[in-house]
Amino acid sequence: MANLILILGDQLTTDISALDGADPGRDRIVMAEVHEEASYTNHHKKKLVLLFSAMRHLARQLEKDGWQVHYQKYYPENTHQSLEGVISAQIADFLPDRIITTECGEWRLHDQISHWQERLKVPVEIRSDARFIASKSEFADWAEGRKQLRMEFFYREMRRKTGLLMTPDGKPEGGSWNFDADNRRKWSGKPPAPAPFRVEPDAITREVIDLVEQHFSDHFGTSDDFHFAVTPEDAQEALNYFVEFALPCFGDYQDAMSDSEDWLFHSILSPYINCGLLDPLTVCEAAARAWYAGQAPINGVEGFIRQIVGWREFVRGIYWLNMPGYAKENRLGNTRALPWFYWTGDTKMRCMHQAIDATRRNAYAHHIQRLMVTGNFALLAGVKPEEICDWYLAVYADAYDWVELPNVLGMVMHADGGYLGSKPYAASGKYIQRMSDHCANCHYKVSKSTESDACPFNSLYWHFIDRHRAEFERNPRMAMMYRNWDKQKPEKREALLQRAGYLLEHLDQL
Ligand code: FAD
Ligand code: DLZ
Numbered sequence: 001m002a003n004l005i006l007i008l009g010d011q012l013t014t015d016i017s018a019l020d021g022a023d024p025g026r027d028r029i030v031m032a033e034v035h036e037e038a039s040y041t042n043h044h045k046k047k048l049v050l051l052f053s054a055m056r057h058l059a060r061q062l063e064k065d066g067w068q069v070h071y072q073k074y075y076p077e078n079t080h081q082s083l084e085g086v087i088s089a090q091i092a093d094f095l096p097d098r099i100i101t102t103e104c105g106e107w108r109l110h111d112q113i114s115h116w117q118e119r120l121k122v123p124v125e126i127r128s129d130a131r132f133i134a135s136k137s138e139f140a141d142w143a144e145g146r147k148q149l150r151m152e153f154f155y156r157e158m159r160r161k162t163g164l165l166m167t168p169d170g171k172p173e174g175g176s177w178n179f180d181a182d183n184r185r186k187w188s189g190k191p192p193a194p195a196p197f198r199v200e201p202d203a204i205t206r207e208v209i210d211l212v213e214q215h216f217s218d219h220f221g222t223s224d225d226f227h228f229a230v231t232p233e234d235a236q237e238a239l240n241y242f243v244e245f246a247l248p249c250f251g252d253y254q255d256a257m258s259d260s261e262d263w264l265f266h267s268i269l270s271p272y273i274n275c276g277l278l279d280p281l282t283v284c285e286a287a288a289r290a291w292y293a294g295q296a297p298i299n300g301v302e303g304f305i306r307q308i309v310g311w312r313e314f315v316r317g318i319y320w321l322n323m324p325g326y327a328k329e330n331r332l333g334n335t336r337a338l339p340w341f342y343w344t345g346d347t348k349m350r351c352m353h354q355a356i357d358a359t360r361r362n363a364y365a366h367h368i369q370r371l372m373v374t375g376n377f378a379l380l381a382g383v384k385p386e387e388i389c390d391w392y393l394a395v396y397a398d399a400y401d402w403v404e405l406p407n408v409l410g411m412v413m414h415a416d417g418g419y420l421g422s423k424p425y426a427a428s429g430k431y432i433q434r435m436s437d438h439c440a441n442c443h444y445k446v447s448k449s450t451e452s453d454a455c456p457f458n459s460l461y462w463h464f465i466d467r468h469r470a471e472f473e474r475n476p477r478m479a480m481m482y483r484n485w486d487k488q489k490p491e492k493r494e495a496l497l498q499r500a501g502y503l504l505e506h507l508d509q510l
Pocket of ligand 2: 007009010032035037043048104401
């Protein structure tokens, strides 16, 4: 029985379940750079380079290992511009008994593939993606009957399941499940942050850079200074580099932001984990080993592992449990368009400029920039969820719908009514000042809230609190905010609302 095996651009590992039991002498692998996948959003140029180059490297490796691989390189005039088109032509050429693939990461493509059997008249086997620690059905079983889904409880299940940072008698190492309270230090230049791990582009990557520059020149971002790994071996080196040089400080400065450093002590591993170059469990095991060896403290190692076996798995579970309806949620009734400066970085708000500019250059911004700067601003300004979701999906090298959507629509925009997070991450400029040195270099004054040079986050924060009283007043985690708001003099409240009203009318001029 000959099989046609489809490997997608974010399934770039020989361990992918679609290859389980496959026979190089009998089966054919299909990989394809196609217009439809490359253009369903305005993907950052560096993401396109990363994926096309990593796909080409994997195809070359598979061929060296003796596999028969049909690989379509991208040309604007390709006869087949979609994965379905490529598969359909391969069916005619190879006459397979079956198509095998691993479940894909987005509803959009999943929906298409699940109709292939009837459309293409060949049996299609869609296998579970074993790169995740919890399968979709495991997550659904865990969620069943719970009124609220909270990451922390799911995370503990994942710790127990994997044995990561667990004592032999089933207790969390270090005496606690979570050391987040120790992870909130501001960074003021010391210790120095390591330079990001670099791989210089080889001939394949250089060819792809030229291709992207030629055919995707209107896409967001720049391909200049491309230095991501594009093979599993180099991605492993990136992991080793992180564990040695950044993990020791990862926890302490996890929430910090800096005017002068784009990457701080973050791992910059999400682009590799999400496209298959690194296995998430292997990454966590490397971090855990560093703690057992005394090379990194528990707060950083636990915090790092929580992001992967906790948040990453949790948001994926939420996505598949709730799609396709989840993408349409807008429980706060937002109507505002995304300000244009999200695409240019052209704003006088220093924190926003820095986060967007880093995003444009690197296809990367770290979690706190995404959550508390660009995300927080969109939340406070009441931007339409679908517009801000489209932005996040386009601009990051690690962005795929399954992980971007719950983070943006749920965690940042609270558009799911608090299904993913118990309270919105709304914050004034004070938070940004506490965690960064941006405010010192900003046109706006974080100490002011109603004047024409006042930090926009300040009045917008109170406007958000005021306009969403009905949604949040009875939330115990928000009660203090409402007490603080109600305590302010009526004239002050009025001035704050007026200033915010003006800003909301002139967002593009900020
Ligand atoms: P580190 O800070 O070193 O964290 C380690 C790893 O933990 C990451 O590599 C990632 O795999 C995982 N992780 C951390 N936080 C999360 C999270 N909230 N959800 C899922 N995984 C997490 N992550 C993506 O992979 N793709 C996205 O499209 C994406 N969009 C986001 C949008 C918003 C608005 C927010 C607030 C977060 C988003 N995240 C996304 C999560 C997180 O910001 C990135 O995973 C992280 O910044 C990647 O950088 P890093 O590898 O240096 O992470
Ligand atoms: C993201 C992406 C891009 C840009 N291009 C391709 C491609 O040309 N071929 C392909 O197989 N996959 C690509 N991908 C990844 C797919 O869109 C991915 O499978 C979905 O995002 C589902 O997770």
